[in-house]
Amino acid sequence: MPDHIIRTYGLDRWSKGMFAPLENGDLGLVNPAWPDAPPASLPALLHALDARGIHSPVLVRVGAFLKRELERLNNSFARAIAVNEYNAPYRGVFPIKVNQQAEVIDRIVEYGRPFRFGLEAGSKPELILALSRDLPKDALLICNGIKDAEFIRLGILARKTRINCVLVIESPGEADTVIAEAKRLGEKPALGVRIKLTRRVTGNWADSSGDRSTFGLTTKEVVDLVEKLRAADMLDCLVLQHAHLGSQVPNMRDIRQAVDEACRFYTELRRLGAPLTYLDLGGGLGVDYTGEARASENSINYTMDEYCANVVETVKYSMDEAEQPHPILITESGRAIVAYSSMLLSDILEASYFDRAAPIAPEEDDHHMLSDMAAIVEYLSPRRLQESLNDAEYYREELRALFRRGVIDIEQVARAEQIFLHVVHRIKDMVAQIEDPPQEVLEELSAHRDIYRANFSLFQSLPDVWAIDQLVPIAPLQRLNEIPQRRAVLSDITCDSDGKIDHFVLGEGVGNALPIHELQEGERYFIGIFLVGAYQETLGDLHNLFGDTNVVTVDFNEDGVLELQHEVEGDTVAEVMAYVEYEPKQCLDAFKRIVERGVRDGTLNPSQRRMLMQTYRDALGGYTYYEHEEHANG
Ligand SMILES: Cc1ncc(COP(=O)(O)O)c(C=O)c1O
Known part of the structure; x- marks a missing residue:
């Protein structure tokens, strides 16, 4: 496998050794x-899934990852x-909101058992879900989010069951x-306090940090809380x-500074008499x-190892300086745990090519500008790239204007x-062959990128x-x-012009076009969307009523062979219709009456009626995504 292919897609940089090409x-x-x-x-996995009736698009989760x-x-x-030589353990929790699916949560609980890894619930539904999982002794169930009395009662009484x-x-x-609830129940809950750090982190989620963040108590409120509890x-x-x-914090320096500030709060709260033993640093590991x-x-400008080392070092240094015992460390890292394990696999349905390899000659009576444009290739050279592109654009614009004014006909245009x-x-060919093509030409050519249509919904699968x-x-x-x-x-x-991806992770950084192969007749061409x-x-x-995709969980068995372990069928058309308040059975009956009218009026014969009704019924029970004809009926 040529190295430059691996580099084209940056596989050597982002895949962390989990994905690699075969011979x-x-x-x-x-x-x-x-x-x-x-x-x-x-591709072999996709063909094996196809044979079982599980078609693309399909979300694949890999247990081992x-x-x-x-x-x-x-x-x-x-x-x-x-x-x-830090004197307390790490007891991480997985924030359920990052991926609530039962297959994922159950595996996290199972794989986390040796580490007494726990869960974080950010809402009542997430708590109810978490309470039903049998967490190991000493694993934490951290309840964040807005809590009503019922949520609080659940949290207090659950402790009586060893949770x-x-x-x-x-x-x-x-x-x-x-x-009030604790007094009413006569129980002592385990409580935490969420503080607002004043330091803001950078990145996409900067707003969830700093004192303008919508969650947590201000310094004054924290002090008041201590007095209220006392x-x-x-x-x-x-x-x-x-x-x-914060989430996906790009800079290690921001993390260090935030941890440092969190430690100052921690040591001060202990000085005020709060018997804190856990320091929870939330999310952020990118x-x-x-x-x-x-x-x-x-x-991110750090590795997972560096993150852990920096957190431990910073907390130890602060605690030692304040002569406080080392707290049990908690992080609520979600993204870093689950991002790699799922990928969306989809097939390309068609390609619109924005250039044409075969030359075409103008016809005898065509407007002279067609021949002028065709002649550009005769003077095209590395030095005249920009000029050639300008000329081509100029002639095309003029000829379109002539068409609009009725001077040339539709065949000519x-x-x-x-x-x-x-x-x-x-021009693209020549650009690909020269070493340092002019930047302006490259930018202009990017307007002529091909469009490949893939079988998925950005809004459903990649929000x-x-x-x-x-x-x-x-x-690919x-x-x-x-x-x-x-x-x-x-x-x-989807029929939405926003439903496109035009920025890609490439070997040399981020680019505005994905290197991809020309489609071949009769070939199923798949792409993977990773992390x-x-x-x-x-x-x-x-959006457009494209529902959940098919989801499978695969894993390597003891012999190292990849096997299908779990499958969830994607939504059917009937299911997504029900989500938006249609009753599929009523729709079917209503359509039957409309079709019967066609038979009465003589516009539809009985055998066409049967075929139309059967197709409607099949489609109702079918996948919401593009179905290849051989798959359409199951
Ligand atoms: C309270 C809390 N904990 C943990 C997380 C997960 O963070 P991350 O995305 O960094 O894993 C979030 C997400 O924003 C959060 O709000």
Whole structure:
């Protein structure tokens, strides 16, 4: 496999050894237990799923990748704790909001058991879900978010069942409800306080940090809370301090400074008499989506090991200086644990090429500007690239104007468009062959990128790509032993012009076109959209009524073979209709009456009626995405 292909897609930078090409050009999953074994081919997986009736788009979760990242985080903390002679353990929790799916949560609980890894609930539904999972003894269940009396009662009484539930007070009003409920139940809860750090972090989620963040208590409110709890004889319940540093924090320096400030609050609260033993630093540990290893919105300038080492060192230094015991460390790292384990695999349905390899000659009576445009290729040279592009654009514009004024007919303007595409093709060809093509030409050519239509909905499967310009790595799943000749943007199958991806993670940084192969007749061509395990699944919406995709969980068995372990079928058309308040059965009946009218009027014969009704019925029970005809009926 040529190295430059791996570099084209930045695989060597973002894949962290989890994805690698095979000799036959397929992209594969690397078994973390046997990294030197041949990777498991993703196209082969898709064909095996197809044979079982599970069609693309499909979200693939890899159990081994989830386990690997969860273990890496815990082991990194354990190492940092040992190296720094830190006197307390790490007890991480997974924030359920980052991926609530049962398959994911259950595996996190299972893989986290040896580390006494817990869960974080940010709402009552998440708490109810978390209470039903059998967390190991000593694992924490941290309750953040706005809490009503019912939420608080659940949190207090659950402790009686050995569940280590900590209610984190998020506002002064919540403290009153907690005190009232605890008194009513005659129980002492374990409480935390969420403080607002004054330091703001950089990155996409800067607003969730600093004193303008919408969560947590101000310094004055924290001091008041201590007094309120003391007055209620409940200060001994305050065992945890929580400060959420932000999400996807790009710069290690920001993390260090925020941790340092959190420690100042912690030591001061202990001085005021709060018997804190847990320091919860929330989220923030980022993922290097672009693999650039720099402090930018989609990258981070530190590794997981560095994050853990810096956190442990900073806390130890602060505590030692204040002569306080080392707290049990908690982080609520979600993204870093789950991002790598899920990928969306989709097929390309069609391509619109914005250049044309075959030359086309003007016809005898065509306007002279068609021949002028066709003649550009005769003087095209590396020095005259810009001029050639200007000329082509000029002639195309003039010819379109002549068409609008009725001077040339539709066939001529169609030929003109083809000649233009050929000239662009020749210019692109020349640009690809020279070493340092002019930047302006490159930029102008980017307006002539191809459009590849992929079978997925950006709004359903990649909401952060749409809403906050999140970058995620994308690569073809086959033919990686061939140099990709096309440069394309990806468009989804919604009818929304926002439904496209036009920024890509590439070897040399971020680019505005994805290197991709020309489609071949009869071939299924797949792409993978990687690192989508965090936040994307439940944030997605039903734009154009494209529903949940099929989801499978795969894992390597003891022999290192990839096997299908779990499957959730995507939404059917009937299901998404029900979400938006249609009753599918009523729709079917109503349509039947409309069709019957056609038969009565004689516009539809009985056999057409049967076929129409059968197609409607099949479509109602079918997948919401593009179905290839051989798959349409199951
Ligand atoms: C309170 C809290 N904890 C943890 C997280 C997860 O953070 P991350 O995305 O850095 O994993 C979030 C997400 O923003 C959060 O709000």
